[in-house]
Amino acid sequence: EADIYQTPRYLVIGTGKKITLECSQTMGHDKMYWYQQDPGMELHLIHYSYGVNSTEKGDLSSESTVSRIRTEHFPLTLESARPSHTSQYLCASSGAPGTGELFFGEGSRLTVL
């Protein structure tokens, strides 16, 4: 059973609001990832981290930012939400060297009006 948690599961907010999507894992994994999933199901990597104080941008350009101050915590922040940010956001972690297996949270579905 994977121990990775995302909150909130669902969020509806107005344009211009600041939001933070939380992601926590209790497995002690070094590597963590944020994916944006479009309605066609495809996953787009937007941020990743190799460990504390390490953050990198992914393949898909995103106006969001992330931080990694603690191993277990990898929050994603949007300073000013827009309708184009409406999407499903999935957090994942990986720790076992040499396997590349990911553990995913249940996702945060964001709707910006």
Next chain:
Amino acid sequence: GDSVTQMEGPVTLSEEAFLTINCTYTATGYPSLFWYVQYPGEGLQLLLKATKADDKGSNKGFEATYRKETTSFHLEKGSVQVSDSAVYFCALSDPGGSYIPTFGRGTSLIVHP
């Protein structure tokens, strides 16, 4: 760079039918290969994996064999159930590389009673 190509969906089957979802990959190293499943409203979870050529991964009646000669990792199940309706993602991870997994676009499976 690395890439994963899987068949487009949706794949629509009747209960107890045989399932094949094709997946081929391109990688410079010797990747590990994965199938993930995403049930409605949830995050992805690992279905099965194979870490070297000719390995067969299996779980819940699903199987896939790592074929290096054809660079393929096709997912099969002999008799699908309605509860197998989900989106299936093929993925690879190069243990000698960046540890950033590469995902296919996902294939939706719909099983009718």
